[in-house]
Amino acid sequence: MDVVNIFLTSELGESLEDFVHDQRRFTFDRLGPDGPRRLVEGPMWAFVDWVMDDLAGLEMCRRLRADPRTMDAHVTMVLEEDDPEDRRRALRAGADDYVIGPLTRTAVLDRVLALQSRQAERHATRRFEVGALSIDMAALQARWAGEPIVLRPNEFRLLRFFAENPNRVLTRAELINGLGKREPPIDERTVDVWIGRLRRAIKAAGGGNPLRTVRSMGYVFDLN
Amino acid sequence: MDVVNIFLTSELGESLEDFVHDQRRFTFDRLGPDGPRRLVEGPMWAFVDWVMDDLAGLEMCRRLRADPRTMDAHVTMVLEEDDPEDRRRALRAGADDYVIGPLTRTAVLDRVLALQSRQAERHATRRFEVGALSIDMAALQARWAGEPIVLRPNEFRLLRFFAENPNRVLTRAELINGLGKREPPIDERTVDVWIGRLRRAIKAAGGGNPLRTVRSMGYVFDLN
DNA sequence: TAATCCCGTCACAAACGCGTCACACCCTTG
DNA sequence: CAAGGGTGTGACGCGTTTGTGACGGGATTA
Incomplete structure (x- = not known):
């Protein structure tokens, strides 16, 4: 499976869930003193704060490493300030990586997406073709019969979602969900406009009207 | 390439060779006043002592950065004591990182093992071409369709990094990291300015706008 | 020391993306 | 054919992101 499981010791997780469109590729969970609340399959990424409730982040880090269920996790320590001594300790405690806090959404996502693309390179899922359409997730570019389709970010996601579900009727609600739009609620009519814009872009690239x-x-x- | 080449200004290398089991992943070599004794392929990691035989470590550091064959090396300065002024100088001289000495085997191995996983694969190629762009690492010169592109050092690195990752969306954080700017932290908006300057330089050489x-x-x- | 170069940051204007609305058009049903 | 709901699309406005000239400090060179 292609899912990356992300654990955080802070509350950033909820905020990220809303932010990340591509929900199927990520799960988020809280990392408490007892470790992850649930066990998961697939690659794990843990962001560990330097100070947690009762437990030093370093200790958490060691526990993750010691526990066979989590020993493979990629551990990123979140340091409050840039103390070289702390960095050294973090690395010695088993961290793979560190960021100078506070942890922001972009700090997490940059790393996770970077990991994802590295994994993608291995599994070669970063590029796929459906009929005349080809989608390059790394370059964020779509082509029709080799001809680039000029798409804005939202249109790209839309097309990608269609490409992943060909020959299947997608309701407006599914599309809205599929693009990860939750807040604020989107009017279903808006999908019509999305479609219109996407059709125009495909036509401009020489594609017919596959939608x-x-x-x-x-x-x-x-x-x- | 999976091998990490480690250079040290001290004799620790021999001791490490005995210590590291997984020899295939590492090579060790002495870093003298004239730089590395041999040229290597793949990622390089240099640990530079603050004081060397005749040469200040800072000077060694600058030379590594200036030499295109080693400009990509990850450079760790080894400080004898924790003098903030020295730390600043080390980073300014181009070090990526520093440890407060003396350098121990575990200090080296902790870092190398931790960072090895995210070491970007870099060709130590001296000259390569991507599309109409050609990059000559030895001459530190880039050309567009044969036409020289006038670049300042930072722009050269930027272009090079793009050339090594064509057709892939690079986040601002990745770019900052890719140019080896860790300390002090760089504002992401600065990347916009880099891009603007690089675009202008490419256009002046007759290239379009490949970015x-x-x-x-x-x-x-x-x-x- | 003066002159020059390089580069990071700032601030502001411009460009862009996108959700919504309004209205015309289309299709279906009776 | 009339009525009514479903769909396509140009236009608009808001909030965000990006481009870029200007500035200043640090480093380098003369």
């Missing part, structure tokens, strides 16, 4: 309207249901990406 | 902005993500070096 078929299914009246009172939604839209399908027709693969012939 | 595409991906809004709210970063920049891509677009090939074809």
Whole structure:
């Protein structure tokens, strides 16, 4: 599976869940003194604060390393300030990496996305083709029969979602969800506008109109 | 390439060779006043003592940075004591990192093992071409379709980093990291200015605008 | 020491993305 | 054919992101 499990000792997780569009690829969970609350499969990434409730972050770090269930996790220590002594201690306690806090969403996401792309390179999932359409996740670029499609970020996500679900009617609600839009709630009519814009972009690249309207249901990406 | 080449100004190398089991992953060599005795491929890590035989460690550090064959090395300064003034000087001289000495085997291994996983794969190639762009590491010169691009040092590194990661969205954080700027922390907006300057230089050499902005993500070096 | 170069930051204007609205058009149903 | 709901799309406005000239400090050179 392709999912990366992210554990944090802070509350940043909830905020990230809203922020990350690509929910299927990530899970977030709280890392308490007893370790992760649930056990997961797949690669794990832990961000450990230097100070936690009752427990020093270093101790948490050692416990993660000692526990066979989590010993493979990629551990990033969050230091409050840039003390070289602390950095050294963090590394010695088993951390792979550190950031100078406070932990921000972008700090987490940059790292996670970087990891993801590194993994993607291994699994070669960063590029896939559906019919004449090819999608390059690394370059964030789509092509129709080799011709680049000029897309804005939201349109790119939309097209990607269609490409991953070809020949299947997607309701407006599914599309809104699939693009990870939760707050604020999106008017379903807005999807119509998305579709219109995406169609125009595909046509401009020489593609036909692979997006078929299914009246009172939604839209399908027709693969012939 | 999976091998990390470690250079030391002290004799610790021999001792480490005995200590490290997994010899295939590391090579050790002495770093003398004239730099590394042999040229290597793959990532390099240099531990530079504050005082060397005839040469100040700072000078060694600068030479490593100035020499295109070693400019990518990860340089750790070894300070005898924790003098903040010295730390500042070390970082200014181009060190990525420092330890408060004396250098021990575990200090070396902790760092190397921790960071090895995220060592970017870098070709030690002296000259390579990407599309119309050619980069000559020895002459520190870039050309677009044969036309020289006038670049300042920082811009050269930036372009080089893009050339090594074509068709891949690079976040501002990745770029800052990729240019080896860790201390002091660089404002992400600064990257915008780098990009602007680099674009101007490329355009002046007759190149188009191969650097595409991906809004709210970063920049891509677009090939074809 | 003076002159010059390099580079990080700032501030502000411009460009951009996107959700919504309004209205015309389309299709279905009776 | 009429009625009514479903869909396409141009226009608008807001908030955010990006580009860039200007500035100043540090380093380098003359």
